[in-house]
Amino acid sequence: MHALWLQDRQLRLRADVPVPEPAAGEALVRVLCAGICSTDLELVRGYYPYCGVLGHEFVGIVESGPAQLCGRRVVGEINASCGTCDQCTRGQPTHCLQRTVLGIVQRDGCFAQYLTLPAANLHVVPDEVSTTAATFTEPLAAALEIEAQVPLQLRQRVLVVGAGRLGHLIAQTLAITGCDLWVGGRAPAQLAWLAARGLQVCVAA
Template sequence: MKVLYFEQKITLKDDYPQPKSGEALVRVRLAGICGTDLEMIRGYMDYTGVLGHEFVGVVEKSNNYDLVGKRVVGEINAGCGRCTYCSSGLERHCPQRTVLGIYKRDGAFAQYLSLPEKNLHTIPDSISDEEAVFIEPLAAAFEIEEQIRIQENQKIAIVGDGRLAQLIVRVLKIKNKNITCFGRHQNKLHMLQKMQIAAKMGISKDDEHTFDVVVEATGNESGFSDAIKLAKPRGTIILKSTLASKGNLDFAPAIINEITMVGSRCGPFRPAIEALASGVVKVNDMVSAVYPIEEFEKAFEEAKKPTNIKILLRP
């Protein structure tokens, strides 16, 4: 089968063996390139293997016959199923876990992938393939409200205007109206303004230390500094970026202002699926282009461009 294999650089292999793990075998229909994939190429997680973790596909083989032929998305963390984390529903923190396209498990930039049946979620017909690719990162956006309780009168800042930041805004605005997004790209900020979200290019003096909750979703170190600058004393910062940088971050202002920091990663799939199926969250405007897997070099070039939002691959 065809895959995008990463070992210091990405190459297209057309003779890679299909997964034979005893798990569900999924034929991938579409896969999305995200910020984590770009960080993996720069050295994050020191990974070798097939990249990709945002996908939609069709189950071709499974011990659960009800899944065969169904269109699915999949949770990316596969735990051991025996430890205390797994027994409490926190497979994403299992010490023995594998992570699709990120850690010890081949990913979705391939014609086929495998995952445990319990990781798979069937998709209703009302959700297109293009929309379904967003379910994994959309679930990560829903995770914020699983971790902290945001009061109706609290001010929220989103630092960043890219793929994940756009999804976070779409989720948080369901219940919260006082949201400001700080970005660097006029076209992306315009997308937010069309949703009646306050969007700013840069931080003014009047913005500093005025927000109760700040979500950092830039994918770069400067985003952390901006989040510190925006959070009020004893405010909360949600950290969403995964960075391969070895640079030094200054935590002193966070300590002085007694800021609470919350690392936030994967999230619940069911709310994400329901939000797309009901139309409460719309993502069609976020697809910039779709490329066949053979044109991966062009796809990754486009994914790196700040003017684009989401680039999809068709294996």
């Protein structure tokens, strides 16, 4: 299959990457659309010694796996945990020391024609959600994780530092909580986009 391969901080398009074989409990997914994350760019710059297919934000169609998923459009949770270690049994699978991470740690990613993930990691995309919009599921989930970790009170003052792509998603998810939200950043155009949507912004010195 064709895939975008990272090795020694060099990216190249390969046409000879084998289609991955799903392990027990996994599904084979044909990739329809993939998003580029800052993590992908940092991997290219060498912040972590990854070798393989990049990418972890995707929408695809299940080609093989559980019958209820085959032929369905899906998105996926990127951490594939062991399910048996102390972290997993305590309900913290994203801290599993044995986990693989799609396109980041020991698992080829979605900048390819096909990928594999545990079937339990896959979520069906509703028909009314476009493939393009669904590609934002993974970064949106990361933004929503903040609310899960830090419960907010109505009108509690909150400052989001940074108005980049993830900052935008975080700000928009926090805005619906009713907190007193401010977004600080250095790029006037990014702040103007948020201000036009009713968010309070300030320019970082």
